[in-house]
Amino acid sequence: MSHDIAVIGGGPAGLSAAINARVRNKTVLVVGNDYRESPLYRAERVDNYLGMPGLTGAQLLDAYQRHAEDMGVEFRHGRVLNIMPMEHTCYLSIGTDMEEAGAVILATGVSRGKKFPGEAEFLGRGVSYCATCDGMLYRDKQVVVVGLAPDAAEEANFLQGLGCRVTYVSGKAPEGLDPAIAYVRATKLEIVGEASVTALRAGDEEIPCQCVFLLRHAIPPTDLLPALELENGYIRVDREMRTNLPGVFAAGDCTGLPLQLSKAAGEGLIAGQKAAEYLDGL
Template identity: 80%
Template sequence: MPYDIAVVGGGPAGLSAAINARARGKSVVVVGNDYRESPLYRAERVDNYLGMPGMTGAQLLEAYRRHAESMEVDFRAGRVLNIMQLEGTCYLSIGSEMETAKAVVLATGVVRGKKLPGEVKYLGRGVSYCATCDGMLYRGKPVVVVGMAPDAPEEANFLQGIGCQVTYVSARAPEGLVPAIPYVKSGRLEIVGEDGVTALRVGDTELPAQCVFLLRSAMPPTDLLPDLALEENGYITVNRQMGTNLPGIFAAGDCTGLPLQLSKATGEGLVAGQAAAEYVDQLSNS
């Protein structure tokens, strides 16, 4: 049985949407990274949240998480790679696994960072976003992991464990990487190849690779749903009910635009959670 609602992102907007959907009796799963990796978690003091001045970001996020757990919200760790809608059901690809829901709330925050040169050109021909999905295709072959997410070293270790010849590239030396995997400090990156990927260029150095695994914390919304409408500034277009141009797809928080503030995120999450619950009710009654 699918969930009624899947929420992509476990920050303030996502958890607000989740608890408000649960308050209306809907089954909810939140898919996202560890909330302790959120920039808000590292905030030493939050003074502009009504009635709760002086709390740390960690205190706020931990309270949100406890609230959601008390409402029996389900949680799935991982990155959503794409969402496909078919006959009233949304299929969310999470690594090599799948979750289904009748409605989705996008609460992805601001996905920073542009695509690398060559990324679009070689997608599916040596560019991958999922080590567990595609790693077996490259056993015994050279691959490069570009680590931009907290769990990237773990995925690199997985690739090494199944027999890939792994090189790890990131801005900072990773923690937890097995000693057998060489680390290269990232600079200007470019994916190069012919019919498929042949190397990752790091500055003036080329690292041979038949696949480059780009492991970001989150995917841009239009990578998840290519037909999703965006504003000129790249934020998701929503109406007053936080609905997007796609039926059953709602959005809340920083991904919908300025101001990038906690109060806005939780308020939009409330509206999106209620609207998604109403949408599920309409599906059930149709």
């Protein structure tokens, strides 16, 4: 389906961008995870947000979400895996689905954690970031799900239901995992193989498998858009929150320090307004 603006990430920057684009009468789709899974949701107290000291992270995020819903922002749960900017239209892949938008605002926060050894080397040759996209390829085969996001157990159950033989690896035992799925507790991981993946080394164990599904909360923006320019590890933007790619804007923690709420909300406002102006000028 086509939207004026797609926002990747439903945190403070993404929702600020979304409501400010709605004020300019643009249709807006926000793609992101359940906002209650944000680490900020568990913050006991936020004291430096102007005029509203002492709120919990949950109170703030609940209010942001209500505000955006009341303004007619559309939401879609999921991880954007890839963005293809074409002339005047950006195509977003979300699992096996596609969405289209005239402009994109990246509000993906910071992706914590480095890539695992072997991850980049075997991407597409037995390393996958999407269970719904690639699960069918591994029916009747051994796969490992590395649970780095709260919905990873659900995805592992989905793969098991498809007929994959699943092992689940994470630092902490997940809730809701199908009891038929073997669980291995480990955080030190290495993906090994030859032409394609043959095993995951998890701590002292080597788990033979044909695919490793790495299910994270966030995907680094340069994996979404390889032509995106960075500066000091963050997305390079100008004062209008424009990236180096036409029709692609960015806001919030993903553009750099300070990693703070007020900056995220302020940049989101500019990105929402400028993306709307960009569309009006086409």
